[in-house]
Amino acid sequence: MMSHYSKSFTLFLTLFLILATLFFGKHIVANGEDILLLIKGEATPYQSIVVWQWRASRLSAALILGAALGVSGAIFQSLVRNPLGSPDITGFNVGAFTGVLLSIALFGNLYWLSVFGAILGGLFSALLVYIFAYKGGHSGFRLIIVGIAISATLSAFNQWLTLSVSLETAMTAALWSAGTLNGMTWSRILPATALIVVFIICAFLLNTRMKLLEMGDDTAAALGISVNKTRLTLLFVGVALTAVATAITGPIAFIALAAPQIAKRLENSASISLGASALVGGLLLLTADFIAQHIWEGSTLPVGLITVSLGGIYLVYLIIREGK
Template sequence: MNPAKTMYHKPNQYRLGLIGLILVCSTISIIALSSGQLTLSASQLLQALMGSGPEYLVTVVTQWRLPRIFMAMTLGAALGISGTIFQSLIRNPLGSPDVIGFNTGSYTGVIVTIILFGGHYFHLAAGALIGGIGSAALVYLLAYRQGVQGFRLIIVGIAISAMLTALNTWMLISASLESAMSAALWGAGTLNGITWNKGIPAAMVIFITIFFATTLTTRMRLLEMGDDAANALGVAAERTRLWLMLAGVALTAAVTAAAGPVSFIALAAPQLAKRLTGSHSVTFPAAGLMGATLLLTADFLSQTLFAPNQLPVGVVTVSIGGIYLVWLLLRESKSL
């Protein structure tokens, strides 16, 4: 039986779920574009988007607000798809880059880069990518025992994350005040000051990686049936797992490079998308849209809850995600 054909419980619910997420994303985007310290009417917003309004309005909308909204949706989609990959490979709803420690590894790479090379954006992006891949390789090697099992990977990942957190704290304490402040601000996870120049490189990496991961979707579904079944159907289980993990880490590192470590979106988006769409397995479109909606909503709240002061978006996602994690842990404990 083709798993791709038995993926959904309710096809109508799946389509309605996707449409609902698109509508919510669109609505929040329009509200975010038109609201703020400078509130715009519908006609002013349309003129600014068309480039025919006053120059200051065009700048506010197209150069300040629009790149932030675009990157919030892009980074949220990347986190949702990354979480889907890891939860599928580990076969556990706790399997996400946040819990396993890949976010922490990317942040370690950023701190090292700030201390050694300063805060140049592309240096930070490279540091986040190297740190994420390095931590993933370490977790994978330590968890490998004639293959990788989900529970072992989670336990090893939590241990490595704890050690990297301690290392990060030590580096922040030992660094100069300027470097420590830059790294701490980055570590909060924020979209403040995001521009097209900063966002487009990360977005390109994300789109290319998502396209690559999409080509592995069928193999990923076969892996969910078990390594023996996947191998019997012609899928090289371990090699496919490595490619999928690399894609998931690359997505997480790209997000960390652009906005810092944004927590809990990768954990929550796949499971919320699964419940909304009524699917057997989470699909990339559903998880991506859910991740985009969650991060866009969190960023909008970070700008408006304590206006005119703005919170880092990571503070909002941690606050909401902590509640979700407690609920998930209680739910999982009842099923044991």
């Protein structure tokens, strides 16, 4: 578990960002009295709509989807036993993006079809990586290299598909592909929350088996674990968490990569914790979205742009550290 200091600091920072996200911004500059009125439900209708309908739904989406990406990253990094083994690097989020693009191109921008397409696309890319990386077993390094190759191939296909569809569909896909929480509503986030909660519960139920797999396939099998079945089940859960988040916001990079490693260091532990990864993932996405809303006066940047900018720096650091 996290140390008392680390847990307190993380919770304090999360609470601070929640309050700042709800009550700070150009539409409302809330003083203490305004905040008290909002909490009591006695504020003006305009203030209530801005805070509880617009900002609270966006805030909830950042925390929930960030937690989903954090848990997904923890699963994949545990499976490949490598800090670079996240959906961002292995291409599963790109596969989910492909599924959504195909869904938009064939059926229009329909919510549940996009979610279903994202899950199928993520599973398809995972299956390709799993098949091509198999060589008498699954090496973590080989999975990452094959994942990068599959990701590059799917990225090229996504670009071709975007150029092949109608202009309206291409513009919809381009806006969505930036990875954004703009326009988030309760009607979009609540169904996704239900799916994410189910998959996170599944991940926690598989946590003990996942820890045994970290000890090696032979050891896990000797302890009575069905190695391939457990790995495939964890793969499905991890892909589903990434796919649902991708279907709602578009691809948001580097949360799944960074959250488990930051959580691991906060806990000062040799293994990756699903709970800590979920907490840190939610905090990272909330932080990135707050920066995206306020860094550029007069406009809101896609949160994916912020996570790519910060995550790229982290990825360089991680590669250098792993190289040593």
